[in-house]
Amino acid sequence: MPDTTIQDTSPQDGAYNYGYLDEQTKRMIRRAILKAVAVPGYQVPFGGREMPLPYGWGTGGIQVTAAIIGREDTLKVIDQGADDTTNAVSIRRFFARVAQVATTTHTAEATIIQTRHRVPETPLTDGQILVFQVPIPEPLRMLEPRETETRTLHALSEYGVMQVSLYESIARHGRIAKTYNYPVMVNGRYIMSPSPIPKFDNPKLDRSPALQLYGAGREKRIYAVPPHTPVKSLDFDDHPFEIETWTESCALCGSTESFLDEMIVDDTGKRLFVCSDTDYCESRR
């Protein structure tokens, strides 16, 4: 992938509004967010704007963040659990500049956390907002390519086909092999893609005190899970949903409860396991 840094968008040059987006666009995105919050798990179309970075770098999440951020906010941005990747650093700098907000790497200090691929290990609290970057918002897309048909399936709650895909996984692998982007039922009504987070994070979505907002830039969809909403991972009675477990503990902080990344540390192929959530790991050392 190309090294992407966000263009200089300093508001001092007068070319950009506060938070980068113009007020009309923000209002439109906010309306979509309100609708999404009112109908948990339902994908709301919105008229997305071109953002100063390519799709795949979190344009959906950035637009959502830009529409809700204010000067009192403290922003944290993570990518695969880390605060220090190029993408996370770029987005954090971007908002520090265009919205003049404080930024942090500490989960507990943040009011808005924009994320790609993880939910922080530190439990979220009332008043926090978690903004997910979503590549493919439609959980039924791989099973049903026609957009008109997936819309009907959601409208009528016809979700047999989703269960068919889980059945097929067990028939093929002896268990539900899906480990990322594991589909969930929101509030007993809509099946939702939790974005490509590990299924390890799915239980954190259930009845979370934080507001979850999901933004898909390319497909221009926003969906939401309001605080304390039930989120159930799909499964079978005799093949219940289970999260990943490790026999190892984190080599840096010793955690046995966090999501671990495997690293090859030398030429002999020696492997180490460390927390994917860098803030969590550092806070424990």
Added chain:
Amino acid sequence: MSAPLLSARGVGKRFGGRVACHDVSFDLWRGEVLGIVGESGSGKTTLLNCLAGRLLPDSGSVTYETKSAGSVDVHRLSEARRRLLARTEWGFVNQDAREGLRMGVSAGANIGERLMAVGARHYGEIRGQAADWMTRVEIDVERLDDRPNTYSGGMRQRLQIARNLVSNPRLVFMDEPTGGLDVSVQARLLDLLRGLVEGLHLSVVLVTHDLGVARLLTHRLMVMQGGTVVEQGLTDQVLDDPQHPYTQMLVASILPV
């Protein structure tokens, strides 16, 4: 008191200025197999799609007697209820099995879909029922985890039938179910269908251009020409003593066989 399972009254459908079917009326009773025969372009498939709620007729009505909710006008039901009916109390067997199957998932998943659609959530039980239905349509249970694209044409058609029958439908619509298959494969499929229809006391509306298929499977026949029913009656009577010149022509054309 007993009502017909399916009633059509004055059903008509046009495409642009062309009449596809016109003023079709009949009653279908429990356990009855009704054949709709005619050449291609006679309107029989359009009629079938109107009856099954897949096409909205321009005139007339189709009434169905549900298991527990009394009689309903098929075309006035909400889309949700019509789709629910279609995957529980009804079945639809397409001529091209690929249109009626999910080709990308295993036979077991294909058969299990209707069960899962109405809430079955026990993998072992779903799989058990799928295996049972494989046996009933004479497919080796060893092929349960294989995808239908590895199946022969005849096996695919039998799988499509199992996928429909697993929900214990009372009414099955069939569109040329043996079309496009080799003669020997056809014969085996016809035997199987006849056994299932009798054993399960199914009601069937069967569209075919093949009078041999109609003779073997149906109790009653409607002969369609140019969108209208030109003759109807008991299958044996219609085929042995056709009254309408068009029926006579159809029957004469298969005599050499």
